[in-house]
Amino acid sequence: MWRFSSPQIIFGRDSVEHVETFRGRRCLIVTDEVIKDLGYVDSISKYLENHETVAIRADEPCTDDALELAEKMRYIQPEIIIALGGGSVIDAAKAGRILMEVDIPPEEITPFTDLEEYGFKGKTVLVAIPTTSGTGSEVTWAIVLKDEREKRKVIMANVKTMPEIAIIDPFFTYSMPENLVIWSGFDALTHAIEAFLSSFSNPFSDALASNSASMIFSNFIRSHRGEKDARENMHISATMAGMAFSNSQVGIVHALAHATGASLNIPHGLAVSAFLYPVLEFYSERGVKRLNELCLKIGHNVLQEVERLESVFEIRKIIDGSEIKMHQDEIVKKAMEDSCIVTAPFVPAEDDIAEIIERMVERCMQEES
Amino acid sequence: MPELFSEEWIREYIKFLNESSEYQEAARDWEGDFLFVVEPDEELERPMYVYLDLHHGKARNGYVVNDPSEVNPAFEFRGKYSNWKKLIYGEIDPIKGLVSGKFKLKGNMAKVMRYARAAKILVEVAQKIETRFPEK
Known part of the structure; x- marks a missing residue:
């Protein structure tokens, strides 16, 4: 029930x-x-x-x-x-x-x-x-x-x-500042993807999650350019993604974003945008089948699309990987205490969370060099 | 095969729980004892009560309780017998069970929210025990 x-x-x-x-x-x-x-x-x-x-x-x-x-x-x-x-x-x-x-x-x-x-x-x-x-x-x-x-x-x-x-x-x-368009867009996209991958996902949330992910992939960059119709679509997509995750919950990306945001005062949208790709890559390597299902359902390679958006919006250049590395233990502890952790496709161990943070930090540092 | 919530079942549960490195990691800082209440329904005549003292990733003590007023636990987790069976069979997720009202929790909810992973493991460990269910 x-x-x-x-x-x-x-x-x-x-x-x-x-x-x-x-x-x-x-x-x-x-x-x-x-x-x-x-x-x-x-x-x-x-x-x-x-x-x-x-x-x-x-x-x-x-x-x-x-x-x-x-x-x-x-x-x-x-x-x-x-x-x-x-x-x-x-x-x-x-x-x-x-x-x-x-x-x-x-x-x-x-x-x-x-x-x-x-x-x-x-x-x-x-x-x-x-x-x-x-x-x-x-x-x-x-x-x-x-x-x-x-x-x-x-x-x-x-x-x-x-x-x-x-x-x-x-x-x-219409007058949202540029950073807010990017970070809120990533937040909405993460809601859609995590809602679909959640262990509490269901046919109702799936329909909203997959549709909103698809709409976000099609409208995000145009919305950033200021095209009004795309911004309207993003607004509706964000609400649909909200309805999806409210009824199926989110997962590791949000647990990490809450932990990082609280420890380092990083805006929530920026934190999710930094962790989305590393978490999805980790899921992909662990054989999370629902990720393939989402790709098939929306006709996009989700991992590639997220990487493309990450690159277009230069997310890795904004994040200070060394600061996150310095607070890694604290972030791991807080993420493991976050209730979102139990609705991920599988419940991770502390080592898994540490590994995801290391991947994220490494990606940011590669960008710096 | 021990019967659900018998002294033998509790001994086995404590043994499995204390062997779980996953639980030890997830509940490293947890302090708080529980009373588990099985409410009777069409499949069970009388209620069952089990006390479990959980402390820093280990179960320190556990036993069958005949009169619940004899214990004063920090938390109480209760549900109907048929729902307990579904929980042990893995047909109900413990968190979903609470949200949908199949189980009720009393105590410091905010504290429990920080140990959601440990709560899931507590149920997973119970699922490992070959359990005989009492019949009416």
Whole structure:
């Protein structure tokens, strides 16, 4: 027995107009300072009468930020929470919505926690409007926040955290900076591939994962060039990949990216882009059959395509391999403690993780020389 | 062939677990004891309880419990007998079993999330034991 969960999805150009249906209800817009400065909040608030805005810090929010946001939500008592931003904003809003009703440490939001037992009633409607095309947070029940004390990423997940509505309007992605287009694109691609390879994969997630991988391979470079139709396709692909992995989970690439991101403050999208090829190469050598199945299904050699994108976007030149090498033991330990590790095609040992890191570092160093 | 959750079965389980280098690696820092609860259903008349003390990659102690109020474990893992059988036969993934509500876990969930690999190995070790299942 397994299940497939998804929010209602409103998508396409001008889909943001859907917020007009919330007119008259008490709304809280959760965003960050950068999005606010870009004027995107106005594109939402103009449809609303009764609303307040809370802007969280623009870099990766931590568990304390989620608690602070929950406190504000308790005070404002919104009927509808509109999370407008990248994955971090949406994740913070997802956590805040739970913590405003339930007095538990954020880390206790796990897939096994019965939030209703703690008194969660789902008093608010959560609407997620992503402004980047990568995390898929708008359609998942996962939350990633930083634990500043332990310098690790806390992966929280519970089906109750999933937004009720996701609005996928490409308008917000047209002005994404170049780096964000690349890193978020790799994040989406990794979600699609890892969802397909996951030990929890299923026919529903497979359909979304393979389709989104195929669309990303066809649109990524054109989207980077700024072609609007490609950027719209990437936006939809990222949400599809999010739906796929939310229902089948991710694997080693994400475990390593969470660990590296927490230890060295490397942006998540950059970390996944660096680890995707070495992990797939490792799977290929270990005879992971699902990788061949994915290639056959989408008509692309996945490994070659990933290497091509890695090369086009010069990923290996950006990563400081020596710094990762220096923190290898710490990264291995954190990756092995990451819950994503158990949904990989096979559960790796510490030596396997160390070997993948060494491969990645070697590739970066070859690029440097 | 030992019967599920009998003293003999637990002895064998502890032996296998303490021989597992994989478990020792995955649960190197783990501290926490468990009460495993088998809830009766159409195939089982009375509940079964097993206590297991897991510490730093080893099982230190384990025994059948008649009255669950006699122990005060950090964690409790419970499910219906038919689901336990499926778990031991490898028909249910332990994590999926928890997410889908076939099993319930009490205790520090955040801690368990960091030892998901160890949890999987705990089940894999149980699957290695040739087990006789009690019948009604």
